[in-house]
Amino acid sequence: MRILVTGANGFVGTALVRRLLNEGVAYAGDVTQLLLVDQKFDDAPAHAQVRAIAGDFGAPHLLDSLLAQPVDLVFHLASVPGAQAEADHALGERVNLYAKLALFERLGQQAQAHSRVPRVVFASSVAVYGAPLPARMDEHTLPQPTTSYGVHKLVGEQVLSDWTRRGKLDGDRLRLPGIVARPGLSAGHGSAFMSAIFRAAQAGERYACPVSPLASAWWMSRACCVDNLLHAARLSADGLHAQRVWTPPVLHLEVKTIVDALAVRFGSARIDYSPDERIERLFGRQPPLMDQRAVEAGFQHDGTVDSLIARALSDD
Template sequence: MHVLITGADGFVGAALVRRLLQGPPTGAGQGGVVQGGAGQGDIRLTLVDRHFRQGPPGARHRHYTGSFADPALLQHLSDDPPQQVFHLASMPGALAEREPEAGIQANLLATVQLLEHLAGLTRQGRQGRTSPPRVVLASSVAVYGALGPEPVTEQQLPQPELSYGAHKWMSELLLADFSRRGELDGCSLRLPGIVARPATESGHGSAFMSQIFHALREGRPYECPVSPEASAWWMSLACCLDNLLHAASLSASTMPASRCWQLPVLCLPVASVIEATAQHLGRPAAALIQHRPDSRIEALFGRQPPLLTPLAEAAGFVHDGSVQGLVARVLAAM
Protein backbone atom coordinates (compact mmCIF):
# COMPACT_ATOMS: atom_id res chain seq x y z
CA MET A 1 0.00 0.00 0.00
CA HIS A 2 1.25 3.44 -0.95
CA VAL A 3 0.57 6.04 1.78
CA LEU A 4 1.09 9.79 1.37
CA ILE A 5 1.64 11.90 4.52
CA THR A 6 1.84 15.69 4.35
CA GLY A 7 3.36 17.49 7.30
CA ALA A 8 5.34 14.30 7.83
CA ASP A 9 8.08 15.95 9.91
CA GLY A 10 5.65 17.77 12.19
CA PHE A 11 4.55 16.84 15.69
CA VAL A 12 1.72 14.54 14.63
CA GLY A 13 3.14 13.57 11.24
CA ALA A 14 6.49 12.30 12.51
CA ALA A 15 4.75 10.28 15.21
CA LEU A 16 2.39 8.80 12.62
CA VAL A 17 5.36 7.76 10.48
CA ARG A 18 6.92 6.01 13.47
CA ARG A 19 3.65 4.27 14.28
CA LEU A 20 3.19 3.03 10.70
CA LEU A 21 6.73 1.72 10.50
CA GLN A 22 6.30 -0.11 13.81
CA GLY A 23 3.18 -1.91 12.64
CA PRO A 24 -0.29 -2.06 14.26
CA PRO A 25 -0.84 0.04 17.40
CA THR A 26 -0.69 -1.74 20.74
CA GLY A 27 -3.13 0.42 22.67
CA ALA A 28 -5.74 3.13 22.46
CA GLY A 29 -7.88 5.34 24.64
CA GLN A 30 -11.09 4.43 26.40
CA GLY A 31 -12.19 2.20 23.48
CA GLY A 32 -9.30 -0.27 23.76
CA VAL A 33 -7.08 -1.40 20.87
CA VAL A 34 -7.59 0.37 17.57
CA GLN A 35 -6.58 -1.50 14.43
CA GLY A 36 -5.43 1.12 11.94
CA GLY A 37 -5.73 0.20 8.27
CA ALA A 38 -2.47 1.79 7.14
CA GLY A 39 -0.61 0.06 9.95
CA GLN A 40 -1.48 -3.35 8.56
CA GLY A 41 0.64 -5.14 6.00
CA ASP A 42 3.32 -3.85 3.68
CA ILE A 43 3.40 -0.10 3.06
CA ARG A 44 5.41 2.42 1.09
CA LEU A 45 5.49 5.98 2.37
CA THR A 46 5.75 9.27 0.49
CA LEU A 47 6.59 11.89 3.10
CA VAL A 48 6.19 15.62 2.44
CA ASP A 49 7.22 18.61 4.56
CA ARG A 50 9.05 21.91 4.36
CA HIS A 51 12.09 20.32 5.99
CA PHE A 52 13.16 17.02 7.49
CA ARG A 53 15.29 16.58 10.57
CA GLN A 54 16.27 13.04 9.55
CA GLY A 55 16.86 11.15 6.33
CA PRO A 56 14.41 8.75 4.68
CA PRO A 57 13.33 5.89 6.98
CA GLY A 58 14.25 3.30 4.32
CA ALA A 59 14.90 2.70 0.66
CA ARG A 60 11.22 2.01 -0.04
CA HIS A 61 10.12 5.39 1.32
CA ARG A 62 10.47 8.79 -0.37
CA HIS A 63 10.94 12.31 0.98
CA TYR A 64 9.77 15.48 -0.76
CA THR A 65 10.99 18.74 0.73
CA GLY A 66 8.68 21.65 -0.07
CA SER A 67 5.00 22.32 -0.56
CA PHE A 68 2.56 19.43 -0.93
CA ALA A 69 1.35 21.23 -4.08
CA ASP A 70 4.79 21.22 -5.78
CA PRO A 71 4.65 20.01 -9.40
CA ALA A 72 7.37 17.41 -8.81
CA LEU A 73 5.35 15.80 -6.02
CA LEU A 74 2.11 15.89 -8.00
CA GLN A 75 3.86 14.21 -10.93
CA HIS A 76 5.15 11.50 -8.58
CA LEU A 77 1.59 10.95 -7.36
CA SER A 78 0.43 10.67 -10.96
CA ASP A 79 3.05 8.02 -11.64
CA ASP A 80 2.42 6.15 -8.39
CA PRO A 81 -1.02 7.06 -6.96
CA PRO A 82 -1.47 6.58 -3.20
CA GLN A 83 -4.17 4.39 -1.73
CA GLN A 84 -4.25 6.38 1.51
CA VAL A 85 -3.50 10.03 2.25
CA PHE A 86 -3.02 11.63 5.65
CA HIS A 87 -3.20 15.38 5.04
CA LEU A 88 -1.72 16.81 8.24
CA ALA A 89 0.26 19.82 7.00
CA SER A 90 -0.87 23.29 8.04
CA MET A 91 0.31 26.64 9.31
CA PRO A 92 -0.70 27.11 12.97
CA GLY A 93 -3.62 29.41 13.65
CA ALA A 94 -1.88 32.25 15.50
CA LEU A 95 0.89 32.34 12.89
CA ALA A 96 -1.64 32.28 10.05
CA GLU A 97 -3.34 35.33 11.61
CA ARG A 98 -0.03 37.21 11.65
CA GLU A 99 0.86 36.14 8.10
CA PRO A 100 -2.48 35.92 6.25
CA GLU A 101 -1.09 35.48 2.73
CA ALA A 102 1.12 32.58 3.79
CA GLY A 103 -1.74 31.17 5.87
CA ILE A 104 -4.27 31.02 3.05
CA GLN A 105 -1.67 29.50 0.72
CA ALA A 106 -0.63 26.78 3.17
CA ASN A 107 -3.99 26.01 4.76
CA LEU A 108 -6.36 26.35 1.82
CA LEU A 109 -5.00 26.96 -1.68
CA ALA A 110 -2.35 24.24 -1.61
CA THR A 111 -4.95 21.85 -0.15
CA VAL A 112 -7.27 22.63 -3.06
CA GLN A 113 -4.46 21.82 -5.50
CA LEU A 114 -3.61 18.54 -3.81
CA LEU A 115 -7.21 17.32 -3.54
CA GLU A 116 -8.03 18.36 -7.09
CA HIS A 117 -4.97 16.50 -8.38
CA LEU A 118 -5.88 13.32 -6.51
CA ALA A 119 -9.50 13.58 -7.67
CA GLY A 120 -8.29 14.13 -11.22
CA LEU A 121 -6.37 10.87 -11.12
CA THR A 122 -9.59 9.07 -10.24
CA ARG A 123 -11.44 10.81 -13.08
CA GLN A 124 -8.71 9.77 -15.49
CA GLY A 125 -8.88 6.17 -14.33
CA ARG A 126 -5.21 6.21 -13.31
CA GLN A 127 -5.65 4.83 -9.82
CA GLY A 128 -5.33 1.24 -11.04
CA ARG A 129 -8.14 0.08 -8.76
CA THR A 130 -11.91 0.21 -8.42
CA SER A 131 -12.06 2.67 -5.51
CA PRO A 132 -10.74 6.21 -4.93
CA PRO A 133 -8.06 6.88 -2.29
CA ARG A 134 -9.03 7.30 1.35
CA VAL A 135 -8.05 10.86 2.34
CA VAL A 136 -7.89 11.62 6.06
CA LEU A 137 -7.88 15.38 6.61
CA ALA A 138 -6.70 16.81 9.92
CA SER A 139 -9.27 19.53 10.55
CA SER A 140 -9.66 21.41 13.83
CA VAL A 141 -12.11 22.45 16.54
CA ALA A 142 -11.08 25.97 15.48
CA VAL A 143 -13.95 25.74 12.97
CA TYR A 144 -16.36 26.43 15.85
CA GLY A 145 -14.95 29.76 17.02
CA ALA A 146 -15.86 31.03 20.49
CA LEU A 147 -18.47 28.88 22.22
CA GLY A 148 -21.03 29.51 24.93
CA PRO A 149 -21.53 27.46 28.09
CA GLU A 150 -24.01 24.99 26.58
CA PRO A 151 -22.76 21.53 25.57
CA VAL A 152 -21.62 21.21 21.98
CA THR A 153 -23.09 18.43 19.87
CA GLU A 154 -21.99 16.85 16.60
CA GLN A 155 -24.48 19.13 14.83
CA GLN A 156 -22.78 22.32 16.05
CA LEU A 157 -22.65 24.95 13.29
CA PRO A 158 -19.11 26.15 12.52
CA GLN A 159 -18.55 29.86 13.09
CA PRO A 160 -14.77 30.27 12.88
CA GLU A 161 -13.19 33.40 14.33
CA LEU A 162 -9.71 32.72 12.95
CA SER A 163 -8.64 32.35 9.32
CA TYR A 164 -7.18 28.97 10.26
CA GLY A 165 -10.62 27.72 11.28
CA ALA A 166 -12.23 29.14 8.12
CA HIS A 167 -9.65 27.42 5.92
CA LYS A 168 -10.16 24.10 7.69
CA TRP A 169 -13.93 24.31 7.27
CA MET A 170 -13.60 25.08 3.56
CA SER A 171 -11.24 22.13 3.17
CA GLU A 172 -13.78 19.86 4.89
CA LEU A 173 -16.48 20.98 2.47
CA LEU A 174 -14.27 20.44 -0.57
CA LEU A 175 -13.27 16.95 0.55
CA ALA A 176 -16.92 16.07 1.18
CA ASP A 177 -17.86 17.26 -2.30
CA PHE A 178 -15.12 15.21 -3.98
CA SER A 179 -16.33 12.23 -1.93
CA ARG A 180 -19.95 12.82 -3.02
CA ARG A 181 -18.73 12.70 -6.61
CA GLY A 182 -16.88 9.43 -5.97
CA GLU A 183 -13.51 10.96 -6.84
CA LEU A 184 -12.08 10.75 -3.33
CA ASP A 185 -13.04 8.76 -0.24
CA GLY A 186 -12.66 11.46 2.37
CA CYS A 187 -12.79 11.61 6.15
CA SER A 188 -12.19 14.87 8.06
CA LEU A 189 -11.36 14.76 11.77
CA ARG A 190 -11.85 17.85 13.92
CA LEU A 191 -8.86 17.63 16.25
CA PRO A 192 -8.70 19.31 19.68
CA GLY A 193 -5.51 20.45 21.38
CA ILE A 194 -3.03 17.59 20.95
CA VAL A 195 -0.52 17.46 23.78
CA ALA A 196 2.27 17.87 24.44
CA ARG A 197 3.63 19.67 21.41
CA PRO A 198 7.34 20.60 21.45
CA ALA A 199 8.13 23.49 23.78
CA THR A 200 9.59 25.42 20.83
CA GLU A 201 6.26 25.55 18.99
CA SER A 202 4.73 28.98 19.60
CA GLY A 203 2.46 29.52 16.60
CA HIS A 204 -0.54 27.85 18.25
CA GLY A 205 -2.96 29.93 20.31
CA SER A 206 -3.48 26.82 22.44
CA ALA A 207 0.26 26.40 23.10
CA PHE A 208 -0.34 26.77 26.84
CA MET A 209 -1.92 23.29 26.83
CA SER A 210 1.47 21.80 26.01
CA GLN A 211 3.67 24.29 27.84
CA ILE A 212 2.29 23.34 31.24
CA PHE A 213 3.49 19.75 30.70
CA HIS A 214 6.96 20.90 29.71
CA ALA A 215 7.25 23.34 32.62
CA LEU A 216 6.18 20.79 35.22
CA ARG A 217 8.33 18.04 33.73
CA GLU A 218 11.39 20.33 33.73
CA GLY A 219 10.62 21.92 37.09
CA ARG A 220 10.65 25.48 35.74
CA PRO A 221 8.22 28.38 36.25
CA TYR A 222 5.56 29.12 33.62
CA GLU A 223 3.01 31.92 33.29
CA CYS A 224 -0.16 30.35 31.95
CA PRO A 225 -2.29 32.72 29.79
CA VAL A 226 -5.60 31.28 31.00
CA SER A 227 -7.16 31.01 34.45
CA PRO A 228 -7.15 27.82 36.55
CA GLU A 229 -10.89 27.47 35.89
CA ALA A 230 -10.44 27.67 32.11
CA SER A 231 -11.73 24.52 30.40
CA ALA A 232 -10.23 23.03 27.26
CA TRP A 233 -10.56 19.96 25.04
CA TRP A 234 -7.58 17.62 25.46
CA MET A 235 -6.16 14.63 23.60
CA SER A 236 -2.79 12.90 23.83
CA LEU A 237 -0.65 12.36 20.76
CA ALA A 238 -1.02 8.58 21.11
CA CYS A 239 -4.82 8.87 21.16
CA CYS A 240 -4.71 11.18 18.13
CA LEU A 241 -2.75 8.55 16.19
CA ASP A 242 -5.26 5.88 17.17
CA ASN A 243 -8.05 8.01 15.74
CA LEU A 244 -6.19 8.87 12.52
CA LEU A 245 -5.51 5.21 11.83
CA HIS A 246 -9.08 4.28 12.67
CA ALA A 247 -10.30 6.91 10.19
CA ALA A 248 -8.10 5.36 7.50
CA SER A 249 -9.78 1.96 7.93
CA LEU A 250 -13.37 3.08 8.55
CA SER A 251 -15.93 1.75 6.07
CA ALA A 252 -17.24 4.39 3.69
CA SER A 253 -20.76 3.11 4.38
CA THR A 254 -20.52 4.40 7.97
CA MET A 255 -19.58 7.94 6.96
CA PRO A 256 -21.98 10.84 7.52
CA ALA A 257 -22.88 12.94 4.47
CA SER A 258 -20.50 15.63 5.73
CA ARG A 259 -17.63 13.10 5.76
CA CYS A 260 -16.60 14.88 8.96
CA TRP A 261 -16.25 13.58 12.51
CA GLN A 262 -15.94 15.56 15.70
CA LEU A 263 -13.62 13.39 17.76
CA PRO A 264 -14.41 12.52 21.38
CA VAL A 265 -12.29 14.57 23.79
CA LEU A 266 -11.66 15.06 27.47
CA CYS A 267 -13.15 18.40 28.52
CA LEU A 268 -11.06 19.34 31.55
CA PRO A 269 -10.26 22.44 33.61
CA VAL A 270 -6.67 23.56 33.25
CA ALA A 271 -6.23 23.28 37.02
CA SER A 272 -7.12 19.56 37.00
CA VAL A 273 -4.56 18.80 34.28
CA ILE A 274 -1.90 20.78 36.14
CA GLU A 275 -2.66 19.00 39.41
CA ALA A 276 -2.71 15.52 37.85
CA THR A 277 0.58 16.21 36.07
CA ALA A 278 2.20 17.58 39.22
CA GLN A 279 1.07 14.56 41.23
CA HIS A 280 2.40 12.17 38.57
CA LEU A 281 5.78 13.92 38.60
CA GLY A 282 5.91 14.79 42.30
CA ARG A 283 6.22 18.50 41.53
CA PRO A 284 4.82 21.50 43.48
CA ALA A 285 2.36 22.84 40.93
CA ALA A 286 1.54 26.05 42.80
CA ALA A 287 5.20 27.02 42.98
CA LEU A 288 5.78 26.54 39.25
CA ILE A 289 2.58 27.54 37.42
CA GLN A 290 1.31 31.12 37.73
CA HIS A 291 -1.79 32.31 35.90
CA ARG A 292 -1.82 35.58 33.92
CA PRO A 293 -5.04 35.30 31.89
CA ASP A 294 -5.15 36.75 28.38
CA SER A 295 -8.82 37.49 27.61
CA ARG A 296 -8.58 36.65 23.90
CA ILE A 297 -6.74 33.36 24.41
CA GLU A 298 -9.13 32.35 27.18
CA ALA A 299 -12.18 33.23 25.04
CA LEU A 300 -10.99 31.08 22.14
CA PHE A 301 -9.23 28.21 23.91
CA GLY A 302 -10.22 28.30 27.58
CA ARG A 303 -14.01 28.37 27.61
CA GLN A 304 -14.78 25.13 25.86
CA PRO A 305 -17.99 23.50 27.13
CA PRO A 306 -18.76 19.77 27.37
CA LEU A 307 -18.58 18.05 23.97
CA LEU A 308 -21.10 15.30 23.18
CA THR A 309 -19.99 12.84 20.46
CA PRO A 310 -22.16 9.69 20.59
CA LEU A 311 -22.01 9.10 16.82
CA ALA A 312 -18.20 9.29 16.70
CA GLU A 313 -17.89 7.01 19.72
CA ALA A 314 -20.30 4.51 18.18
CA ALA A 315 -18.13 4.56 15.05
CA GLY A 316 -15.08 3.58 17.11
CA PHE A 317 -13.32 6.90 17.75
CA VAL A 318 -11.89 7.32 21.26
CA HIS A 319 -10.58 9.75 23.89
CA ASP A 320 -7.97 9.20 26.61
CA GLY A 321 -10.45 7.98 29.19
CA SER A 322 -9.46 10.08 32.23
CA VAL A 323 -7.20 12.94 33.23
CA GLN A 324 -4.78 10.40 34.73
CA GLY A 325 -4.77 8.43 31.47
CA LEU A 326 -4.16 11.61 29.50
CA VAL A 327 -1.26 12.67 31.72
CA ALA A 328 0.35 9.23 31.71
CA ARG A 329 0.28 8.96 27.90
CA VAL A 330 1.53 12.52 27.42
CA LEU A 331 4.47 12.14 29.78
CA ALA A 332 5.37 8.72 28.37
CA ALA A 333 5.78 10.30 24.92
CA MET A 334 7.90 13.27 26.03
Protein backbone atom coordinates (compact mmCIF):
# COMPACT_ATOMS: atom_id res chain seq x y z
CA MET A 1 0.00 0.00 0.00
CA ARG A 2 1.37 3.39 -1.03
CA ILE A 3 0.35 6.13 1.40
CA LEU A 4 0.73 9.91 1.19
CA VAL A 5 0.69 12.07 4.34
CA THR A 6 0.59 15.86 3.99
CA GLY A 7 1.61 17.86 7.04
CA ALA A 8 3.71 14.85 8.01
CA ASN A 9 6.12 16.88 10.17
CA GLY A 10 3.33 18.40 12.25
CA PHE A 11 2.14 17.55 15.74
CA VAL A 12 -0.43 15.00 14.57
CA GLY A 13 1.46 14.00 11.42
CA THR A 14 4.58 12.76 13.20
CA ALA A 15 2.51 10.54 15.50
CA LEU A 16 0.48 9.20 12.58
CA VAL A 17 3.65 8.34 10.66
CA ARG A 18 5.06 6.42 13.63
CA ARG A 19 1.84 4.42 13.91
CA LEU A 20 1.78 3.64 10.19
CA LEU A 21 5.37 2.39 10.29
CA ASN A 22 4.80 0.29 13.42
CA GLU A 23 1.28 -0.99 12.86
CA GLY A 24 0.37 -0.38 9.22
CA VAL A 25 -3.25 0.29 8.34
CA ALA A 26 -4.98 -3.10 8.27
CA TYR A 27 -1.93 -4.98 9.63
CA ALA A 28 1.75 -4.41 10.37
CA GLY A 29 3.82 -4.40 7.21
CA ASP A 30 1.05 -3.49 4.76
CA VAL A 31 2.69 -0.11 4.02
CA THR A 32 5.02 -0.59 1.06
CA GLN A 33 5.85 3.09 0.61
CA LEU A 34 5.15 6.09 2.79
CA LEU A 35 5.32 9.46 1.04
CA LEU A 36 5.70 12.38 3.44
CA VAL A 37 5.38 16.05 2.54
CA ASP A 38 5.70 19.18 4.68
CA GLN A 39 7.37 22.59 4.51
CA LYS A 40 10.36 21.14 6.39
CA PHE A 41 11.37 18.02 8.28
CA ASP A 42 13.07 18.10 11.66
CA ASP A 43 13.96 14.42 11.60
CA ALA A 44 12.29 12.27 8.94
CA PRO A 45 12.12 8.54 9.77
CA ALA A 46 15.09 6.60 8.40
CA HIS A 47 13.13 3.74 6.84
CA ALA A 48 13.61 2.20 3.42
CA GLN A 49 9.92 2.64 2.60
CA VAL A 50 9.85 6.34 3.61
CA ARG A 51 10.32 9.17 1.14
CA ALA A 52 10.14 12.66 2.64
CA ILE A 53 9.85 15.75 0.42
CA ALA A 54 10.02 19.30 1.78
CA GLY A 55 7.90 21.87 0.00
CA ASP A 56 4.42 23.12 -0.83
CA PHE A 57 2.13 20.08 -1.15
CA GLY A 58 0.06 21.86 -3.82
CA ALA A 59 2.98 22.87 -6.08
CA PRO A 60 2.71 21.24 -9.54
CA HIS A 61 6.31 19.95 -9.60
CA LEU A 62 5.95 18.43 -6.15
CA LEU A 63 2.65 16.78 -7.08
CA ASP A 64 4.33 15.42 -10.21
CA SER A 65 6.99 13.82 -8.02
CA LEU A 66 4.64 12.53 -5.33
CA LEU A 67 2.08 11.09 -7.71
CA ALA A 68 4.35 9.74 -10.42
CA GLN A 69 2.96 6.39 -9.30
CA PRO A 70 -0.58 5.94 -7.97
CA VAL A 71 -1.23 6.11 -4.23
CA ASP A 72 -3.80 4.02 -2.37
CA LEU A 73 -4.42 6.19 0.68
CA VAL A 74 -3.97 9.88 1.53
CA PHE A 75 -4.07 11.53 4.93
CA HIS A 76 -4.48 15.24 4.24
CA LEU A 77 -3.45 16.97 7.47
CA ALA A 78 -1.58 20.04 6.19
CA SER A 79 -3.07 23.46 6.84
CA VAL A 80 -2.26 26.92 8.11
CA PRO A 81 -3.72 27.15 11.66
CA GLY A 82 -6.85 29.23 12.16
CA ALA A 83 -5.42 32.28 13.94
CA GLN A 84 -2.52 32.47 11.50
CA ALA A 85 -4.87 32.11 8.53
CA GLU A 86 -6.98 35.01 9.86
CA ALA A 87 -3.88 37.17 10.28
CA ASP A 88 -2.57 36.36 6.79
CA HIS A 89 -5.53 35.81 4.46
CA ALA A 90 -3.38 35.32 1.36
CA LEU A 91 -1.38 32.54 3.01
CA GLY A 92 -4.52 30.90 4.37
CA GLU A 93 -6.18 30.90 0.95
CA ARG A 94 -3.08 29.60 -0.81
CA VAL A 95 -2.58 26.64 1.53
CA ASN A 96 -5.99 25.90 3.01
CA LEU A 97 -7.97 26.37 -0.19
CA TYR A 98 -6.09 26.43 -3.50
CA ALA A 99 -3.33 23.93 -2.65
CA LYS A 100 -5.89 21.54 -1.21
CA LEU A 101 -8.02 21.73 -4.36
CA ALA A 102 -4.89 21.21 -6.49
CA LEU A 103 -4.09 18.07 -4.50
CA PHE A 104 -7.62 16.73 -4.84
CA GLU A 105 -7.61 17.46 -8.57
CA ARG A 106 -4.39 15.56 -9.15
CA LEU A 107 -5.63 12.62 -7.10
CA GLY A 108 -8.79 12.62 -9.19
CA GLN A 109 -6.71 12.59 -12.37
CA GLN A 110 -4.79 9.61 -11.01
CA ALA A 111 -8.03 7.74 -10.44
CA GLN A 112 -9.14 8.39 -14.00
CA ALA A 113 -5.80 7.48 -15.56
CA HIS A 114 -5.16 4.31 -13.57
CA SER A 115 -8.70 3.20 -12.62
CA ARG A 116 -7.45 3.30 -9.05
CA VAL A 117 -9.50 5.53 -6.75
CA PRO A 118 -7.52 6.53 -3.63
CA ARG A 119 -9.06 6.73 -0.18
CA VAL A 120 -8.64 10.28 1.18
CA VAL A 121 -8.91 10.95 4.92
CA PHE A 122 -9.30 14.71 5.30
CA ALA A 123 -8.62 16.37 8.65
CA SER A 124 -11.38 18.96 8.71
CA SER A 125 -12.18 21.02 11.80
CA VAL A 126 -14.93 21.93 14.24
CA ALA A 127 -14.23 25.48 12.98
CA VAL A 128 -16.81 24.74 10.27
CA TYR A 129 -19.51 25.22 12.95
CA GLY A 130 -18.54 28.82 13.63
CA ALA A 131 -19.50 30.80 16.76
CA PRO A 132 -21.60 31.24 18.77
CA LEU A 133 -22.62 27.60 18.96
CA PRO A 134 -26.08 26.18 19.77
CA ALA A 135 -26.83 24.83 23.26
CA ARG A 136 -26.31 21.24 22.10
CA MET A 137 -24.74 19.77 18.96
CA ASP A 138 -25.28 16.54 17.07
CA GLU A 139 -25.00 15.11 13.56
CA HIS A 140 -27.80 17.44 12.40
CA THR A 141 -26.03 20.67 13.43
CA LEU A 142 -25.38 22.71 10.31
CA PRO A 143 -21.95 24.23 9.66
CA GLN A 144 -21.91 28.03 9.72
CA PRO A 145 -18.23 29.01 9.66
CA THR A 146 -17.31 32.48 10.88
CA THR A 147 -13.59 32.38 9.98
CA SER A 148 -11.78 31.94 6.68
CA TYR A 149 -10.17 28.81 8.13
CA GLY A 150 -13.60 27.30 8.79
CA VAL A 151 -14.82 28.28 5.32
CA HIS A 152 -11.82 26.65 3.63
CA LYS A 153 -12.27 23.46 5.64
CA LEU A 154 -15.94 23.33 4.67
CA VAL A 155 -15.10 23.86 1.00
CA GLY A 156 -12.71 20.91 1.20
CA GLU A 157 -15.44 18.79 2.76
CA GLN A 158 -17.93 19.66 0.06
CA VAL A 159 -15.55 19.07 -2.84
CA LEU A 160 -14.45 15.74 -1.39
CA SER A 161 -18.08 14.75 -0.82
CA ASP A 162 -19.02 15.61 -4.40
CA TRP A 163 -16.04 13.82 -5.90
CA THR A 164 -16.71 10.76 -3.75
CA ARG A 165 -20.28 10.73 -5.06
CA ARG A 166 -18.93 10.89 -8.62
CA GLY A 167 -16.33 8.16 -8.04
CA LYS A 168 -13.30 10.44 -8.55
CA LEU A 169 -12.10 9.98 -4.96
CA ASP A 170 -13.07 7.87 -1.93
CA GLY A 171 -13.22 10.42 0.86
CA ASP A 172 -13.86 10.55 4.60
CA ARG A 173 -13.90 13.83 6.54
CA LEU A 174 -13.27 14.20 10.27
CA ARG A 175 -14.18 17.45 12.01
CA LEU A 176 -11.44 17.52 14.63
CA PRO A 177 -11.23 19.72 17.75
CA GLY A 178 -8.06 21.25 19.17
CA ILE A 179 -5.67 18.36 19.83
CA VAL A 180 -3.60 18.24 23.02
CA ALA A 181 -0.96 18.59 24.23
CA ARG A 182 1.17 20.42 21.70
CA PRO A 183 4.72 21.22 22.87
CA GLY A 184 5.26 24.92 23.48
CA LEU A 185 2.93 27.72 22.49
CA SER A 186 1.82 28.49 18.95
CA ALA A 187 0.49 31.89 17.98
CA GLY A 188 -1.14 30.19 15.01
CA HIS A 189 -3.52 28.18 17.17
CA GLY A 190 -6.25 30.13 18.96
CA SER A 191 -6.81 27.06 21.15
CA ALA A 192 -3.14 26.96 22.22
CA PHE A 193 -4.15 27.46 25.86
CA MET A 194 -5.60 23.94 25.89
CA SER A 195 -2.15 22.44 25.40
CA ALA A 196 -0.35 25.10 27.43
CA ILE A 197 -2.26 24.08 30.56
CA PHE A 198 -0.90 20.53 30.26
CA ARG A 199 2.66 21.58 29.56
CA ALA A 200 2.79 24.16 32.34
CA ALA A 201 1.52 21.65 34.91
CA GLN A 202 3.97 19.04 33.66
CA ALA A 203 6.90 21.48 33.96
CA GLY A 204 5.73 22.98 37.26
CA GLU A 205 5.50 26.43 35.67
CA ARG A 206 2.97 29.20 36.17
CA TYR A 207 0.60 29.90 33.29
CA ALA A 208 -1.96 32.66 32.74
CA CYS A 209 -4.92 30.95 31.09
CA PRO A 210 -6.89 33.20 28.68
CA VAL A 211 -10.24 31.58 29.54
CA SER A 212 -12.08 31.23 32.83
CA PRO A 213 -11.99 28.07 34.99
CA LEU A 214 -15.62 27.32 34.04
CA ALA A 215 -14.92 27.60 30.32
CA SER A 216 -16.03 24.40 28.59
CA ALA A 217 -14.15 22.89 25.67
CA TRP A 218 -13.82 19.75 23.56
CA TRP A 219 -10.75 17.69 24.41
CA MET A 220 -8.96 14.99 22.41
CA SER A 221 -5.42 13.67 22.80
CA ARG A 222 -3.06 13.25 19.87
CA ALA A 223 -3.12 9.47 20.35
CA CYS A 224 -6.92 9.44 20.18
CA CYS A 225 -6.84 11.68 17.11
CA VAL A 226 -4.52 9.22 15.34
CA ASP A 227 -6.79 6.34 16.41
CA ASN A 228 -9.69 8.07 14.69
CA LEU A 229 -7.74 8.94 11.54
CA LEU A 230 -6.66 5.32 11.15
CA HIS A 231 -10.19 4.12 11.86
CA ALA A 232 -11.46 6.34 9.04
CA ALA A 233 -8.90 4.79 6.70
CA ARG A 234 -10.07 1.28 7.61
CA LEU A 235 -13.80 1.87 7.23
CA SER A 236 -15.56 0.05 4.46
CA ALA A 237 -17.51 2.44 2.26
CA ASP A 238 -20.44 0.00 2.22
CA GLY A 239 -23.34 1.18 4.36
CA LEU A 240 -21.85 4.56 5.31
CA HIS A 241 -24.07 7.64 5.18
CA ALA A 242 -23.83 9.58 1.94
CA GLN A 243 -21.88 12.60 3.24
CA ARG A 244 -19.24 10.55 5.08
CA VAL A 245 -18.37 13.43 7.39
CA TRP A 246 -18.09 12.87 11.13
CA THR A 247 -17.42 14.86 14.25
CA PRO A 248 -15.69 12.23 16.41
CA PRO A 249 -16.71 11.90 20.07
CA VAL A 250 -14.88 14.25 22.44
CA LEU A 251 -14.59 14.75 26.16
CA HIS A 252 -16.65 17.84 27.00
CA LEU A 253 -14.98 19.26 30.11
CA GLU A 254 -14.51 22.52 31.96
CA VAL A 255 -10.98 23.88 32.17
CA LYS A 256 -11.14 23.56 35.97
CA THR A 257 -11.74 19.82 35.65
CA ILE A 258 -8.57 19.46 33.58
CA VAL A 259 -6.54 21.65 35.94
CA ASP A 260 -7.73 19.76 39.04
CA ALA A 261 -6.81 16.42 37.45
CA LEU A 262 -3.40 17.77 36.44
CA ALA A 263 -2.85 19.00 40.01
CA VAL A 264 -3.50 15.48 41.31
CA ARG A 265 -1.12 13.97 38.76
CA PHE A 266 1.74 16.44 39.28
CA GLY A 267 1.16 17.54 42.87
CA SER A 268 0.10 21.04 41.86
CA ALA A 269 -0.92 23.08 38.84
CA ARG A 270 0.04 26.76 38.91
CA ILE A 271 -2.68 28.04 36.61
CA ASP A 272 -3.92 31.62 36.88
CA TYR A 273 -6.90 32.93 34.95
CA SER A 274 -6.96 36.07 32.84
CA PRO A 275 -9.94 35.61 30.52
CA ASP A 276 -9.83 37.05 27.02
CA GLU A 277 -13.41 37.52 25.76
CA ARG A 278 -12.57 36.70 22.15
CA ILE A 279 -10.74 33.47 22.98
CA GLU A 280 -13.37 32.40 25.49
CA ARG A 281 -16.15 33.07 22.99
CA LEU A 282 -14.44 30.99 20.31
CA PHE A 283 -12.97 28.16 22.39
CA GLY A 284 -14.43 28.30 25.89
CA ARG A 285 -18.18 28.08 25.30
CA GLN A 286 -18.38 24.76 23.53
CA PRO A 287 -21.60 22.87 24.30
CA PRO A 288 -22.22 19.12 24.67
CA LEU A 289 -21.49 17.37 21.39
CA MET A 290 -22.69 13.95 20.24
CA ASP A 291 -22.56 12.89 16.61
CA GLN A 292 -24.46 9.60 16.81
CA ARG A 293 -23.37 8.60 13.32
CA ALA A 294 -19.73 8.91 14.41
CA VAL A 295 -20.39 6.72 17.45
CA GLU A 296 -22.15 4.11 15.31
CA ALA A 297 -19.25 4.16 12.84
CA GLY A 298 -16.84 3.31 15.68
CA PHE A 299 -15.06 6.61 16.35
CA GLN A 300 -14.09 7.11 20.00
CA HIS A 301 -12.96 9.66 22.59
CA ASP A 302 -10.27 9.29 25.27
CA GLY A 303 -12.62 7.74 27.84
CA THR A 304 -11.82 9.61 31.07
CA VAL A 305 -10.05 12.80 32.05
CA ASP A 306 -7.18 10.75 33.54
CA SER A 307 -6.83 8.75 30.33
CA LEU A 308 -6.90 11.99 28.34
CA ILE A 309 -4.06 13.42 30.40
CA ALA A 310 -1.96 10.26 30.20
CA ARG A 311 -2.39 9.99 26.44
CA ALA A 312 -1.96 13.73 25.84
CA LEU A 313 1.41 13.71 27.58
CA SER A 314 2.67 10.48 26.00
CA ASP A 315 4.81 10.28 22.88
CA ASP A 316 2.27 8.16 20.98
